[in-house]
Amino acid sequence: MNKALFILIALSFLIVGFASAGVDVPVLVAGHVYDSDADPIQGASVTVNCEHNGVNYTQYTLSLLDGSYQVVYFDNDECWVGDTAFVSAEYNGNTGSGTGPVCWDGEQCPIPIAIVDITIPELTMLGAMIVVLAGVGIIAYKRKE
Numbered sequence: 001m002n003k004a005l006f007i008l009i010a011l012s013f014l015i016v017g018f019a020s021a022g023v024d025v026p027v028l029v030a031g032h033v034y035d036s037d038a039d040p041i042q043g044a045s046v047t048v049n050c051e052h053n054g055v056n057y058t059q060y061t062l063s064l065l066d067g068s069y070q071v072v073y074f075d076n077d078e079c080w081v082g083d084t085a086f087v088s089a090e091y092n093g094n095t096g097s098g099t100g101p102v103c104w105d106g107e108q109c110p111i112p113i114a115i116v117d118i119t120i121p122e123l124t125m126l127g128a129m130i131v132v133l134a135g136v137g138i139i140a141y142k143r144k145e
Contacts, residue, residue, distance in 0.1 A: 040067025
């Protein structure tokens with residue numbers, strides 16, 4: 001939490017400095033990656049696409065120990081307020097995704113930011129079906145004995 005607060009404060013100062021200098025303002029896309037039990041996932045491969053004027057600009061990162069991830073777009077021609085951030089994460093062959101708008105209203109969004117949390121299901125539908133069928137097979141085998 002302290003790291004996130006520090007980053008938020010540092011980016012706030014950067015934004016004020018950049019805005020007063022007339023240069024691009026950094027846009028932060030951040031969130032957390034969780035498993036289906038809402039536990040954080042460390043080491044998930046995260047792909048962030050910011051769609052700006054119909055073009056996707058992609059960045060990659062890994063989730064940290066607390067499941068958090070972040071990327072910063074320094075060029076406002078790649079990502080800006082009103083754009084949509086598309087985020088996907090992959091861990092151990094399982095995937096999850098989400099979207100979020102980039103906002104900057106000074107209250108809920110004190111800096112240009114999109115917060116997108118991702119949940120990666122532990123079992124895919126195919127994996128779950130295999131487990132269920134294996135269980136049914138074991139029960140049938142035991143009853144046969």
